[in-house]
Structure formats: C-alpha cells, structure tokens
Amino acid sequence: MVWKGWKERNIGYLLLLPALVSLFGVFVYPIFYCIFLSFNEQYLTKPYLGMQFVGLANYLRSIFDARVLNGIQLTAILVSGILIGELLLGIGIALLLDRELKGKVIFRSIILIPMVVTPVVTGLSFRTLMFHGDFGMINYFLSLVGIRGIGWLADPVTALPAIMLTDIWQWTPYMALVGLAALESMPRDPLEAAKIDGASRLQTFMYVILPSIWPVLAVAVIFRIIDSIQIFDIIYVMTSGGPGIATETLNMYAYKVGFVLSGEVTYAAAIAMELVLIVIVVTLVIRRFVRT
Amino acid sequence: MWLVYCALIIIVLISLFPFAWLVVTSFKTRFLAFAIPPKWFFEPTFENYQGVYYLSSFPKYYLNSVVIALSSTALSILIGTPAGYSLARFKVRGASLAQSLILLTRMMPGIGIIIPFYMIWKSAGLLDTHLALIITYLTFNLSFVIWMTKGFIEEIPKDIEESAVVDGCTSFQVFYKISLPLVASGLAAIAIFCLILCWNEFMFALLLTGYTARTVPVGMTEFITHEAIRWGEMAAAGVSTAFPVIIFALIVQRQLVRGLTFGAVKG
Numbered sequence: 001m002v003w004k005g006w007k008e009r010n011i012g013y014l015l016l017l018p019a020l021v022s023l024f025g026v027f028v029y030p031i032f033y034c035i036f037l038s039f040n041e042q043y044l045t046k047p048y049l050g051m052q053f054v055g056l057a058n059y060l061r062s063i064f065d066a067r068v069l070n071g072i073q074l075t076a077i078l079v080s081g082i083l084i085g086e087l088l089l090g091i092g093i094a095l096l097l098d099r100e101l102k103g104k105v106i107f108r109s110i111i112l113i114p115m116v117v118t119p120v121v122t123g124l125s126f127r128t129l130m131f132h133g134d135f136g137m138i139n140y141f142l143s144l145v146g147i148r149g150i151g152w153l154a155d156p157v158t159a160l161p162a163i164m165l166t167d168i169w170q171w172t173p174y175m176a177l178v179g180l181a182a183l184e185s186m187p188r189d190p191l192e193a194a195k196i197d198g199a200s201r202l203q204t205f206m207y208v209i210l211p212s213i214w215p216v217l218a219v220a221v222i223f224r225i226i227d228s229i230q231i232f233d234i235i236y237v238m239t240s241g242g243p244g245i246a247t248e249t250l251n252m253y254a255y256k257v258g259f260v261l262s263g264e265v266t267y268a269a270a271i272a273m274e275l276v277l278i279v280i281v282v283t284l285v286i287r288r289f290v291r292t
Numbered sequence: 293m294w295l296v297y298c299a300l301i302i303i304v305l306i307s308l309f310p311f312a313w314l315v316v317t318s319f320k321t322r323f324l325a326f327a328i329p330p331k332w333f334f335e336p337t338f339e340n341y342q343g344v345y346y347l348s349s350f351p352k353y354y355l356n357s358v359v360i361a362l363s364s365t366a367l368s369i370l371i372g373t374p375a376g377y378s379l380a381r382f383k384v385r386g387a388s389l390a391q392s393l394i395l396l397t398r399m400m401p402g403i404g405i406i407i408p409f410y411m412i413w414k415s416a417g418l419l420d421t422h423l424a425l426i427i428t429y430l431t432f433n434l435s436f437v438i439w440m441t442k443g444f445i446e447e448i449p450k451d452i453e454e455s456a457v458v459d460g461c462t463s464f465q466v467f468y469k470i471s472l473p474l475v476a477s478g479l480a481a482i483a484i485f486c487l488i489l490c491w492n493e494f495m496f497a498l499l500l501t502g503y504t505a506r507t508v509p510v511g512m513t514e515f516i517t518h519e520a521i522r523w524g525e526m527a528a529a530g531v532s533t534a535f536p537v538i539i540f541a542l543i544v545q546r547q548l549v550r551g552l553t554f555g556a557v558k559g
Contacts, residue, residue: 008462008463011378011382011462011463011464012378012381012382012383012384012463013378013382013384013385013386015374015375015377015378015382015464015467016374016375016378016379016384016386016387016390017386018371018374018375019371019372019374019375019390019434019438020375020386020389020390020393022371022430022434023390023393023394023397023434023435026427026428026430026431026434027393027396027397027400027405027431028393029408030404030405030408030409030412030431031400031404031405031408033408033411033412034404034405034407034408037407037408037411093303096296096299096300096303097300099296101296101300107300107303107304108545109542109545110304110307110308111303111304111307112541112542112545112548113307113308113311113538113541114307114310114311115541115548115552116488116492116534116537116538116540116541117311117534117537117538118491118492118508118509118512118530118533118534118537119492119494119509120492120494120509120510120512120513120533121314121509121512121530121533121534122310124512124513124515124516124526124530125310125311125313125314125527125530126310128326128516128521128523128526129310129313129314129317129527130310132326134326134328135326135327135328137313137330140328140329140330169306169310173307174552177548177549177552178549178552178553178557181549181557182557216556216557219553219554219556219557220553220556220557223398223552223553223554226398226399226401229401230401230402230403232402232403232494232495233494233495233509236494236495236498236513237512237513237516251401251403254403254407255403255495258407258410259410259499265407265410265411268403268407269404269407269408272401272403272404272407273404275401275403275404276400276401276404279399279400279401280399283399
C-alpha cells in the first residue's frame with residue numbers, strides 16, 4: 001500500500017525518467033566520448049596501433065592546419081551568404097503574402113515543398129539538372145537570353161555560391177513562413193498610427209514592422225545558422241568539398257579526416273569539438289544581439 | 293495588386309520547377325534526359341522506374357528506410373510523450389536538466405555525435421544494422437517529441453484532468469486515457485514530422501550503414517557512378533524518395549512552422 005502511494009507521488013519523475021536515461025545514453029555519453037577521443041590518437045585504417053593518449057596535440061595541430069582555417073572561412077562565407085539571402089527573400093515573400101489573397105492557402109502549401117524534399121534529392125537534381133555545365137537548365141535558360149553559361153560546380157569561384165543558392169532555394173520558405181506567422185500576429189494599431197503620422201512604406205517597415213517581428217525571426221535565424229554550419233548532404237552529393245577544397249567547410253573536412261583520408265577519428269573528433277565551440281560562440285553572440 | 297500576383301507566380305514557379313523537372317526527367321529515355329535544348333513534350337516511358345524497382349537495390353533501401361523511420365519514431369514517441377507530459381504538468385527535480393539537454397541536442401552539430409557513435413557501434417559490432425540507426429536517430433527525435441508534447445499539453449486546460457483525478461483516476465491513467473487523446477492530432481503531426489526527419493537523414497546513415505541497412509538517401513548516391521550519371525533512373529529514384537515526404541508534409545502543413553521552430557512560433 002505504501003509502495004502504491006510512492007508511485008503516485010513520484011509519477012512526474014517516473015514519466016520523465018526513461019527520457020532522461022535515453023538522453024544521457026544517446027547524447028551526453030557520446031559527447032563526452034567525443035571529447036575523450038579528441039585527446040587521443042587512433043586510426044581506423046590502422047587498428048593494430050590501438051589508441052594512444054596525446055593530450056592537446058590534436059588541437060594544437062588544428063591551429064596550424066591550413067585546411068582547418070580554410071574550412072572555417074568557407075563555413076563563415078557560406079553561412080553569411082545563406083542567411084542574407086534567406087532573410088531578404090524570406091521577409092520579402094512574407095510581406096507579399098501578408099494580405100487578403102485569393103489562393104493564399106495554396107501558395108503556402110506550395111512553398112513548403114522545397115523545405116521537405118529530401119536534401120540528397122535536391123542536391124543531386126540541382127547538380128545534374130540545374131548546374132550541369134553542358135546539360136543543366138540554368139545554363140539553358142541563360143542561353144535563351146544570350147548569356148553563356150559555365151560549369152558552376154567545376155569552377156572554384158562559383159562552386160560555393162552554387163551551394164549557397166541550393167540551400168537558399170531549399171530554406172527560404174522556412175524564413176518566409178516564420179515571417180508570415182510573425183506578421184500575422186502583429187498588432188495592427190501601430191501600423192494605423194504610422195499611416196496617420198504620414199510615414200512612408202519604408203519607414204513603416206523599418207521602425208514599426210521590423211522591430212515587432214524580429215524576436216520571432218531571431219529564433220528562426222539561430223536555427224538556420226546552426227543548421228547551415230552543419231550542411232553536409234548537399235555539399236557531399238554536389239561537390240564533395242571540391243573542386244579541390246573550394247567547398248570544403250569545416251564539417252566536411254572533419255568528415256574527410258575521420259572517414260576518408262586516413263581514418264584519423266581522433267583528429268576529426270577534435271575538429272568536431274572546435275565546430276561545437278564555434279556554434280556555442282555564435283549562439284551566444286546572437287542572443288546578446290537579440291536582447292538589445 | 294496584379295504585381296503581387298506576378299511575383300507570387302514567379303515564386304511558385306521557382307519553388308516547383310526543380311522537382312517538377314525531376315518528375316519529367318524520370319519519364320524520359322536515357323537519350324532524351326539530357327538533351328539540350330530540353331524536350332518539353334515527348335513520349336513518356338516507364339523504363340527508369342522499372343530499372344530502379346526491378347534491377348537495382350532500391351526497393352531494399354526503401355524498405356530499410358521505412359522500417360528505420362517507423363521504429364525510431366515509435367520509440368521516440370513512447371519515451372518522449374510521457375516526458376513532455378511530465379514537464380508540462382509536474383514540478384520535477386530533473387526538469388531543468390531535461391530542458392537544458394533538450395535544447396542542447398537541437399544545437400549540437402551532428403558531426404560531434406556521429407564520430408563517437410561510429411566508434412561505439414563499431415566496438416559493439418552493430419555497424420550496418422537497423423538497430424544502430426534507430427537508436428542513433430533518437431538523438432534528434434527524442435527532444436523534438438518531448439518539447440512538442442510539452443507545448444501541446446500546456447494548451448489543454450487542467451480542469452478535465454483534475455475532474456478525472458476526483459473521479460478516482462491515477463495520474464498515469466489521466467495521462468494515458470485523458471490527456472493523450474486530447475492532443476491526438478498534435479501527436480499525429482509530431483509523428484509525421486519525426487518520420488520525415490528520419491526519412492531525409494543522410495550523414496548518420498552514410499556513416500553507420502553498409503549494404504544491409506542502407507537507407508534511401510544513401511542509396512541515391514549510387515546513381516552517380518564514375519562512368520556516367522544515370523539521369524533517368526536517378527530522377528525516378530528521387531521522385532520515389534521525395535514524393536511520400538511531400539504528401540506527408542502537406543498533411544501536417546499547419547503544424548510545420550511550429551515544428552520547425554521547435555514550438556517558438558505557433559504558425
């Protein structure tokens with residue numbers, strides 16, 4: 001009888017317990033194991049060597065590793081380009097949709113399609129059908145207006161922008177839908193007041209609309225930044241980090257170090273931890289930015 | 293005003309064109325698939341779909357994806373919904389820890405998870421098994437289920453639950469027989485969302501599977517070989533992969549924004 005009361009009194013804890021245990025198992029433990037790995041040295045291709053403790057050697061090495069620096073730069077450029085594109089286009093589309101429209105529901109349904117198409121499929125179809133130098137549709141459309149197309153993914157200068165465009169195509173609807181939700185829940189009075197005061201469209205946007213929707217957009221922005229830093233699918237199927245290392249983001253380099261080049265999982269673990277650090281720093285910076 | 297409609301039509305065209313072109317390509321013969329200038333009208337053929345379904349390992353990968361997605365989603369819901377309910381209704385001493393962990397899992401780069409997991413599954417001899425992937429996918433599914441369930445439960449008023457307790461239900465019965473049915477449609481959306489996440493996932497599947505447990509996204513890369521790109525078949529496989537996801541997404545579209553922002557935006 002006492003036992004039965006104990007179950008009832010601690011029901012909240014009991015309901016949460018399986019989840020807590022699972023989270024520790026599939027999240028906390030692997031992270032600590034990754035940190036542990038980063039202080040050692042082991043090669044998947046040479047299992048007979050076993051694992052050896054090397055302290056901070058991996059981290060020191062990464063500071064002087066040119067490909068790490070290249071990876072960080074490319075990641076920064078990629079994320080910036082993607083964010084700017086998706087914010088501008090997304091807010092633009094949201095503003096367009098925030099009005100009485102015939103078929104608004106259909107528009108909303110259609111624009112969510114790019115977001116859910118399997119990224120690998122998106123990457124492969126953009127690689128072959130869109131960006132292909134000889135047979136791609138982008139070059140075809142360009143040729144219709146007399147511009148000569150190039151091999152987008154084969155040229156080190158245009159490869160990263162091509163990846164950017166692919167991700168922008170895929171995730172702008174996300175920004176647009178979040179922006180639209182924010183716009184639709186915005187109180188209308190300030191808008192009326194601005195109109196009465198004679199504010200221009202741009203002024204209304206900058207000083208009334210934008211501050212109002214920004215907190216909501218910021219959440220979407222943070223998620224997009226975190227996801228963009230980790231982009232893997234589309235880079236893997238479109239360029240594999242190439243040509244050369246022109247699209248080798250830090251994430252892609254960590255993958256190659258651990259599973260392609262010499263199977264040095266421990267060095268890859270160190271790079272992965274550095275990537276985690278970057279995400280933490282970026283997240284903190286953004287949140288401070290949002291608070292002001 | 294018609295300017296707005298023009299802009300929207302352009303946006304729709306841009307949104308739909310790549311996938312539509314993929315569908316069109318999947319019905320073209322190998323020769324027509326990469327003809328330039330592209331043929332808009334032609335005689336469709338099913339040879340690509342036949343090639344994909346009868347002559348390649350694609351059906352096997354499809355089955356793997358279905359099994360793994362369903363299992364992982366079921367497991368996440370089994371573990372996650374009670375936790376979400378607990379966080380919503382009770383003051384528990386593990387609550388803030390759980391909430392921090394949940395947010396952390398959303399922020400953590402996958403590469404930091406997959407490297408240790410590869411080593412773990414390797415030493416357990418479980419590489420290239422369905423089980424390994426099912427459990428590994430909990431990493432992102434579980435927190436999502438917990439957080440979303442918490443949000444949905446918080447929206448239903450406590451009165452119904454309280455009167456059930458007065459009528460003699462245990463707390464667990466309240467959870468199982470009263471609260472869960474009330475958020476059923478939300479749960480369906482959560483489940484579909486998890487299915488989509490598992491189905492589309494690539495990196496974990498790439499590193500943790502070989503021939504036995506390979507999922508569809510990884511299998512798709514087989515259509516780009518060193519000799520040539522098998523355009524038609526790749527298109528057929530791509531359409532087969534993306535089509536179910538699109539249908540499912542359209543079913544839960546109202547919850548989609550809510551899910552993608554982890555509940556921050558109610559859409």
